[in-house]
Amino acid sequence: MRHLLTLDGMPRATVVELLDRAQHFADLRGDVDALKGIAACTLFFEPSTRTRMSFQLAAMRLGAHVLNFDVSTSSARKGETALDTMRNLEAMGVRGFIVRHHDDGAVAQLAAAAGEGTALLNAGDGRSNHPTQGLLDMLTLRQAKGDDFARMRIAIVGDVKHSRVARSDLHALRALGATDIRVCGPAALLPEAATLAGCRVTHDLDEAxxxxxxxxxxxxxxxxxxxxxxxxxxxxxxxxxxxxxxLRSAAPGALVMHPGPINRGVEITDEVADGPRSLILRQVANGVAVRMAVLERLLAARG
Structure with a gap:
């Protein structure tokens, strides 16, 4: 795996290997030096808190040198393209790029132009993909409900049409064998039928x-x-x-997840977000472990 651009089409075995390695890092106490001497850059063209900070922490825990690109103070403000920015940083010896971009496919375009020893990791592009969010959501579900995804009943609720998180979750759930996936939202916020293949689609939250x-x-x-x-x-x-x-009609022990940031009182109440059903902060914690697993997989051989 040279880059991580999407979970679409990723073999089940690869997903499981990444989740297993992430669980190892979640259980680990202390740092490791798997990426000692390797330089990685968070190349973010959109604002971010959880994703950027957890990638930085993950890279630091692996021993990497971390460069933080700030678009507001960079030459991007003078018109420099993302490709020229990447090539200049490659010339400085950066071998890993963690990229967030507002355009669909932007990270894949950079990956196609990257040098032989460079790895790109998609930290969210447009509405298309957010693969590490998909992986951390699967790790969180697996910790809470076991590894038999075929027996799980999962509801995804809200603005699926514009959500790269929802798409990556759907890719990962299918790879892991989930068969009861409910997708619910207003008609105007649901995507094309192809995205929802194999899902039960409803506009009724109680049904979902x-x-x-x-x-x-x-x-x-x-x-x-x-x-x-x-x-x-x-x-x-x-x-x-x-x-x-x-949630009274959900299964006993039903749990709630949210990728953040939360609009309290809109998607979810305080009582649920902060209550015993909530896995939201566990998702955040698992983000570091998942991103350690992916960074190690992509960069450990590039030192």
Whole structure:
């Protein structure tokens, strides 16, 4: 695996290997030197908190030298392209690029132009892919519910159409053999049929949650209301907000996940987000372990 651009089409065995290695790092106390002497750069063209910080921490725990690219103070403000930025950093000896970009396919384009010894890792591009989020969500589910994904009933709720997280979760769930995947949201926020192949699609939240073992709720970007795709934030919460009352029809021990950042009182109530059902902070913690596993896989042989 030279780059990690998507989970779409990734073999089950590879997904499981990455999850197993991530679990090793989650259980590990202390740092390792697997990437000692290797330089990696977080090349982010979009704002980020959890993803950027966890990648930085993951690389540091592996012993890498970490460069943090800040688009607001870089030559990108003077018109330098992402490709020229990458090539200049490659010339300095950087061998790993962790890239977040607002355009679909931008990371794949950079990967196609990268030098022989360079690895790219997609930290989120447009609406398309967020592979490490997909992996950390699967690790979190596996820790909480076991490794038999074929027996799990998973509901994904919200703005699936614009969510790279939802797409990567769907890719990973299919790879791991999940067969009962419910997708729920307003009609205007659901994607094309091909994205939802094999899923049970509904606009009724109660139907989606009924008997579910886990509910993955997605962030609603407020511009969706401005675009007329959502009538109001209050209306969205009424129809699709995750509350304790709504969760009474879920399976006993049902758990709730959210990729963050949370719009409290819109996608989810405080009572759920901060309550015993919530796996949200475990997702954040698992992000470091998953990103250590992926960085090691891509970069350990490049020193």
């Amino acid at each position: 949650i009924d008997g579910a073992d886990a509910v993955i709720t997605l962030r609603l970007q407020r511009e969706r209301m401005e675009d007329g795709l959502v009538e109001s934030l209050d209306g969205y919460h009424r129809d699709y907000g995750i509350t304790e009352a709504r």
